[in-house]
Amino acid sequence: MSTDRQTLLHAFDTLLQPERFRDYGPNGLQVEGRAPIHKLVSGVTACRALIDAAIEAGADAILVHHGLFWRGQDGTVTGWMKQRLARLLAHDINLFAYHLPLDAHPVLGNNAQLGARLGLEASGRFGEQDLGFFGHRAEGGAFADADALAGRLRDVLGRRVTQVGGTRAPIERIAWCSGGAQGYFEAAIAAGAQAFITGEISEPQAHLARECEVVFYACGHHATERYGAPALAAHVAREFGLAHEFIEIDNPA
Known part of the structure; x- marks a missing residue:
């Protein structure tokens, strides 16, 4: 056809x-x-x-x-x-x-598809033009700690993940935005995220992650937009x- x-x-x-x-x-x-x-x-x-x-x-x-x-x-x-x-x-x-x-597409888009593969369920949007997704683990419960979430990211994306900050507390509130969305980190913090997932990291985000005690994961621009x-x-x-x-x-x- x-x-x-x-x-x-x-x-x-x-x-x-x-x-x-x-x-x-x-x-x-x-x-x-x-x-x-x-x-x-x-x-x-x-x-x-x-x-x-x-x-x-x-x-x-x-x-x-x-x-x-x-x-x-x-x-x-x-x-x-x-x-x-x-x-x-x-x-x-x-x-x-x-x-x-x-x-931005709620089902077929990069953020929706990335969240689905990570087992995340979106409950809201944040950031400029509402491109960022905010939510929690779809199967219920929380990731045991920051390292557990990092392991999930490595397993799904098949690559090394840059993690800044860490916590032994369970991680329930997760924000994510694929690609070069490191500039959305402050909006994710303001939205109440405990962790933020994106493709890239720039110099300021490392300091913000440590000072605000919100874990930042840079997983690759290409890898998060596949x-x-x-x-x-x-x-x-x-x-x-x-x-x-x-x-x-x-x-x-």
């Missing part, structure tokens, strides 16, 4: 409502390719390795969280930008990208009967 480019774009936009967000770049169709869509590939970032893998997989469209165009770029098509665009255009492949809208794009793509692919493949391009960041 198949659909067409505009129908697919409408489905993504209807689910994610990008017009609601102030973002760092354009959401939606970033590169126009062929009109008929039979196979959809999803990935985290529109890097050259993902584009090459999608070409090999016979994709008509690619859906990513991190697209090609961002506020502040100089607008030239040279170097790595030329190489990525040249491949997409030569093979007539559509590129769809959704940044903050994909973080789940939204394939969840969204699989959902829409089922709706239209499309073939779908998630292609993982590893990134240690």
